[in-house]
Amino acid sequence: MFAELRLRGNHLRQRFFRDTVGVWTDAGSGQRDLAPLKGASYLEPYWFADDPIAARYVLRSRIGSSKFEFDYRRSDHHYPRASNSSGLAAGSPGNDRSTVMGRLVSPWERACYMCPESSWMPENASHVLLSCPHPHLMLERARIKAALVELCQSTSSLPDCPPMPNLEDPCSLYFILQLATSVGPSDHHGPPPDDDLRRSTRLQQRSDRLAEAADTLDLQRRQNQWLPVYRARASAAAQWTAHLTSQWRRAIARQTEWEPAARAGSKLVNLVASYHRRIISLRRRVLQKDLAFLRRRRDPTRTAVLSQTAGSRARSNRSRVSSKT
Numbered sequence: 172m173f174a175e176l177r178l179r180g181n182h183l184r185q186r187f188f189r190d191t192v193g194v195w196t197d198a199g200s201g202q203r204d205l206a207p208l209k210g211a212s213y214l215e216p217y218w219f220a221d222d223p224i225a226a227r228y229v230l231r232s233r234i235g236s237s238k239f240e241f242d243y244r245r246s247d248h249h250y251p252r253a254s255n256s257s258g259l260a261a262g263s264p265g266n267d268r269s270t271v272m273g274r275l276v277s278p279w280e281r282a283c284y285m286c287p288e289s290s291w292m293p294e295n296a297s298h299v300l301l302s303c304p305h306p307h308l309m310l311e312r313a314r315i316k317a318a319l320v321e322l323c324q325s326t327s328s329l330p331d332c333p334p335m336p337n338l339e340d341p342c343s344l345y346f347i348l349q350l351a352t353s354v355g356p357s358d359h360h361g362p363p364p365d366d367d368l369r370r371s372t373r374l375q376q377r378s379d380r381l382a383e384a385a386d387t388l389d390l391q392r393r394q395n396q397w398l399p400v401y402r403a404r405a406s407a408a409a410q411w412t413a414h415l416t417s418q419w420r421r422a423i424a425r426q427t428e429w430e431p432a433a434r435a436g437s438k439l440v441n442l443v444a445s446y447h448r449r450i451i452s453l454r455r456r457v458l459q460k461d462l463a464f465l466r467r468r469r470d471p472t473r474t475a476v477l478s479q480t481a482g483s484r485a486r487s488n489r490s491r492v493s494s495k496t
Contacts, residue, residue, distance in 0.1 A: 188212040192355050204296055205233050207400045208346070210353030210409075216416035217350045217440050219423060225444035228451050232296050233349055237451050275470060279392035282469035284461055285454065290388065291469060297398035299450065300348050301341050307453055315446045319347065322442070326415065326435050336408040342401050343408040350443055352413035357400040415439055 192209060195202040220226040231237040275281045283294035285305040292298050299308070316338060323335045336343040346354075419436030422429045429437070458464045 184212050196356050202234060203397075204235055206355050207357045207405065208233060208349050208351040208355065210355045213353075215350070216352065216420060216436070217444055219420065220440050220444040222441070222444060222448070225441075225448040228447040229350060229444050232300075232447050232451070235296070237296070278396040279389070280471050284458060284464040284469065288463070288469065291392075293392060293396045295396065295398075296349075297341070297345050298395065299454070301345060301398070305457070307457065308450065311446065311449055311453065315348070315442070316344075318442055319344075319439075322435060322439060326411075326432070329432050329435070331414075332432065333410040333414050334407065336411050337404070340404055341398060342404045345398055346405050346408040347412055347439075348443055348446070350412060350416070350440060351405070351409050352416060354402060354405045354409050357402050357405060412439065 188209075188211065192206050195206040197203070215230075217226045217229045220229075228237065278295065279293050281293050282291045283298060283303060284291075285303055285308065286292055287304070292302070301312070303309075319338055323338065326332050327335060336347060338344050338347075415432055415436035416439070417436070418430060418432035419434075419440070422433035463469060
């Protein structure tokens with residue numbers, strides 16, 4: 172009876188998850204980046220990393236709460252304090268905790284403040300992990316890529332190991348850096364594979380809207396708001412990651428001597444988890460000293476928000492004076 176209840180519970184959980192992940196694919200969902208990385212409900216392997224704080228950083232990166240994903244700026248929140256920066260004068264918008272930053276509904280309007288101002292791109296997870304041109308991020312990216320190349324070469328002789336993923340492909344590298352072991356719905360997330368000539372109605376409508384954009388930079392931002400996910404490439408990377416991490420998980424459960432695949436899985440998880448922790452910590456240190464970020468100079472709604480805040484303060488002051496008189 173216990174086995175039957177567990178089987179039915181797992182079946183119901185997977186069916187509920189499939190319905191939920193379908194909702195995540197909506198354009199306004201905060202879990203849109205996570206949808207292609209989850210094909211089923213299961214315990215993620217990175218929770219067994221040696222550093223639990225680094226594992227938490229991986230989770231935040233996947234669900235969009237690392238303060239550089241698009242979901243962070245979909246809600247109203249206060250400007251950060253600028254007490255550590257001597258460049259901000261007292262009483263400026265960056266020092267005023269009562270000033271509220273307005274929502275940025277369009278993902279391509281949420282600027283990455285570590286990019287050059289003339290060519291900034293949206294600050295989603297794929298941009299930060301793969302293509303942000305800041306020198307510090309490029310150095311960390313080169314280190315992790317060299318380590319992954321060495322790891323792939325060491326697993327090429329393992330028996331029953333899936334083919335090595337192409338680390339030069341952004342889609343494959345992104346799925347490895349997110350430690351994805353399965354692939355969820357991806358048709359909404361980018362164009363179909365090269366060998367598939369069918370295009371969905373949604374993709375065709377999206378292409379028509381992008382073609383109407385007049386500004387070249389604005390067009391690039393709209394096109395780069397999501398990383399194109401190709402199912403064949405993503406599946407190859409996920410199968411390679413799943414093989415190594417599953418061997419590692421079994422070795423932990425059985426408490427036996429680890430095989431080469433188990434050791435490779437442990438190295439992969441700890442390597443990627445530490446990379447996420449370094450990237451997020453590095454961006455926090457850099458942006459805390461960036462005046463443009465503290466004042467949100469690149470946000471298109473900044474002027475409107477400040478004028479609205481100033482108007483509400485003036486009205487409250489007038490009402491306070493009138494009440495005293």
